Amino acid sequence: MPINNGQKVLIIADNKAGRRKLYFFTIDARQSYSTFLGNIQGKEILGKDYGETIKLDKGILYLIEPSLYDKIMYDLKRKSQVIYPKDSGYITSLSGIRKGMKVLEAGIGSGFLTIEIAKHVCPDGKVYAYDIRDDMIEIAKKNLEKANFLDCIIINKKDIREGIDEENFDAAFLDMADPWNALNKIHKSIKISAPVVIFVPTVNQIEKLLSNIDDKYVIQEISELIKREWEPRKEALRPSVRTIGHTGFIILLRVLK
Numbered sequence: 001m002p003i004n005n006g007q008k009v010l011i012i013a014d015n016k017a018g019r020r021k022l023y024f025f026t027i028d029a030r031q032s033y034s035t036f037l038g039n040i041q042g043k044e045i046l047g048k049d050y051g052e053t054i055k056l057d058k059g060i061l062y063l064i065e066p067s068l069y070d071k072i073m074y075d076l077k078r079k080s081q082v083i084y085p086k087d088s089g090y091i092t093s094l095s096g097i098r099k100g101m102k103v104l105e106a107g108i109g110s111g112f113l114t115i116e117i118a119k120h121v122c123p124d125g126k127v128y129a130y131d132i133r134d135d136m137i138e139i140a141k142k143n144l145e146k147a148n149f150l151d152c153i154i155i156n157k158k159d160i161r162e163g164i165d166e167e168n169f170d171a172a173f174l175d176m177a178d179p180w181n182a183l184n185k186i187h188k189s190i191k192i193s194a195p196v197v198i199f200v201p202t203v204n205q206i207e208k209l210l211s212n213i214d215d216k217y218v219i220q221e222i223s224e225l226i227k228r229e230w231e232p233r234k235e236a237l238r239p240s241v242r243t244i245g246h247t248g249f250i251i252l253l254r255v256l257k
Helices: 068-074 085-095 112-121 134-146 180-189 203-212
Strands: 008-014 020-026 032-035 038-041 053-056 059-064 102-106 126-131 153-157 171-174 195-200 217-223 227-231 238-244 249-255
Touching: 008 032, 008 068, 020 032, 020 068, 038 053, 068 085, 068 112, 085 112, 085 171, 085 195, 085 249, 102 112, 102 180, 112 126, 112 134, 126 134, 134 153, 180 203, 195 203, 203 249
Parallel strands: 102 126, 102 171, 126 153, 171 195
Antiparallel strands: 008 020, 008 059, 032 038, 053 059, 195 249, 217 249, 227 238
8 A cells, every 4th residue: 555645654774784773754745854874755755655665875764554562652742751662561461451351540641551551451441541630631642542542541530549439440550659649549449369560760669669568469579671672783793782771660569358
């Protein structure tokens, strides 16, 4: 299917010497697009199919149809610090959520984790997302609409630390500065043995969380993920100098009676 005006394209620019860079463009015939291999005009991309290439003097541009991962990384708007797929993919896997489940989320932010949760539970399940900021909710709605998940998300503008009305959740996710202040309020609404996954950026928050967990929960795991990419050079395969280090801590709790 030919690429048309307004469509998104992921471009992998390769100089054939082992250096690659990614670019995410919305194609417009009137625009010029800059890459480290040189500039290319929008009209040169229009009419080509995804999966085709454009040869430049310094290398090759691969035209790729963006995946949801690509859109999350390069296209969605963000107003706050977000949870990227490096962490959100593990968080949802750790929770064991699946299609049809009813899930609670506190701290919707820009909606990045919400999208990852929705991938697992929608369309038959529901995500009940709480946030207290209008600006965050508006950005999250736009991002969820772009990802085609808005229909199975119920957004509440309410402080979860004051309690929630829903019950019978299969899992809960807390991305907030003081998750320990929400645990007692949500306990009765979550099924026994269900996972509660918490994401916090600092050690101090973990220490405070540990000091405030009572006999309603047990800690199953505390972890963090480090991502190191490799440079795809046939003659000199080696780790990239770019490493995505600490982004946050992931704490898995299980609900007790």
